[in-house]
Amino acid sequence: MSLPSVLISEVGPRDGLQSVSRTMPTAAKCAWIDRLFDAGLREIEVGSFVPAKLLPQMADVADVVRHALTKPGLTVMALVPNLRGAEAALAAGVHKISIPLSASEAHSQANVRKTREQALQDLRAITALRQERYPGARVEVGMSTAFGCTIQGTVSDDEVVWVAERAVAAGVDEVGLSDTTGMANPTQVRRLFNRVRAAIGERTGAAHMHNTRGLGLANCLAAFDVGVRTFDASQGGLGGCPYAPGASGNVVTEDLVFMFESMGIATGVDLERLMAARDALAAGLPGEALYGMTPEAGLTKGFAYADGRHPAAERLLNRIEKDCA
């Protein structure tokens, strides 16, 4: 009997680093990716192909991709906002590109200055390029504001399903749903993933949840309950939508891995190595605030991975010495 398992897609080197105003040096990015890979992560979004004028933090993305491509078995992903970005990313050799597409019309116009129809047209140009010149590459849409929008407020399920169907008709392989500003709740997550799956079947992609209001892990659990098996997360919770002071954005990879492994759901990730990889992130961005409850508290006494393995240094990791009433 095989274990239930999930794929954790680490987005920190893209989503995290582009949210920070400082630029992590290329060598530090590569060292961090090394550590994430060594911890067992097998899909990493390593950067964005965007003009360096707009996001200087990502100016070295082709170099970072080149380094990441040396890792055997790693799916190297990059975010691309348009055809030009897709051309550059595919030419650099990435295995998978991710294209943001808004569920909310208001968000689409505010965020990328395109209507959703125009964005879908761009998407068709990108999938045509893929078909013609890079048939081995995968194209994913990350649907932003799928659970609500800070401009228009509520986004209807019908709109989300419509955008998902149109994206699939435009030739993408996967459509993931993103809780861009942390508005999702577990009931909605279950209902919406069920509806999207009914519409586009196995092209239903990742859950990209934010922890803005503390519901990140509960929403991931809800998504797992209805069959989602790929989850975006960011080491230390770096990035996401950090416009609320003190509120972290992305789901913390360390906490997400802890949740699944403790539930008996294999992630392939070694938690001790993953927590140790925070050192590489901290070294590249000294002083940056890192989130994560599991790294603070350590693993639990008696912790076992989904496959039954025990951590190598459990005593050292369990930092809670005393029980409470």
Place this chain on the structure above:
Amino acid sequence: MSLPSVLISEVGPRDGLQSVSRTMPTAAKCAWIDRLFDAGLREIEVGSFVPAKLLPQMADVADVVRHALTKPGLTVMALVPNLRGAEAALAAGVHKISIPLSASEAHSQANVRKTREQALQDLRAITALRQERYPGARVEVGMSTAFGCTIQGTVSDDEVVWVAERAVAAGVDEVGLSDTTGMANPTQVRRLFNRVRAAIGERTGAAHMHNTRGLGLANCLAAFDVGVRTFDASQGGLGGCPYAPGASGNVVTEDLVFMFESMGIATGVDLERLMAARDALAAGLPGEALYGMTPEAGLTKGFAYADGRHPAAERLLNRIEKDCA
């Protein structure tokens, strides 16, 4: 059709205040309880009946109970560690007493210097007192270390079920399960509440979850999924098991209420008033760290309570002004 609903049991004035070394002045405690009640909370654990030598923070508990009893419709709870505490609490007029009882034998001996058998014997003395002199009062057991123990590690489901059955045989009305040190995971929460319900039926009580490793809300969701309808939480996440630096203990009431209301599950709590009640807590304990993601981020644009009501000042509360890709 009536809304699904839950009872949020606020434990901050007991669990929170006894974890803090400073003592909140009696008037400040009463003012905080006023605000919690005004926000719609209808069960509050207002203190512990323990010797003032051991917990000077709780020396004024009888005065606080007296004040809380003036609130119409409020269930006034107190924690009692033994028969002497139960006598004092019931004489003071509390509606409900909560008695900690360890699932783990090792924890029982370390925490209260009694075997579980001795603790069960004390429990029988307490329920006998109730029967004889306070038949209207309720007696609840909060089973600590139900999901794991930092001394013995894993606690078997069989042990938890055995303790629950023995507590019911000793005459208690409810047995809640506590994740004393944040070791629970959603799979275990579902399995264990199902097993306990199969054993003791409707005497299955509250889920008391901790957020030590970030899973607090996910575990509450899991408990709700299997029929739990009472949830302990603490304003600002005060208290719990704060021995891990930076790790909050109790589930944050504000985030828990946000989760349920956004799912369409009524709590009876007004989130704006609840968030404003943090001022009273902060005034009574200046400088104390308060947790909570929803208070940081504000309510979502378009937020509606389970009953369809919109917040009075939504624009002011939604502090996220900008969407992210």
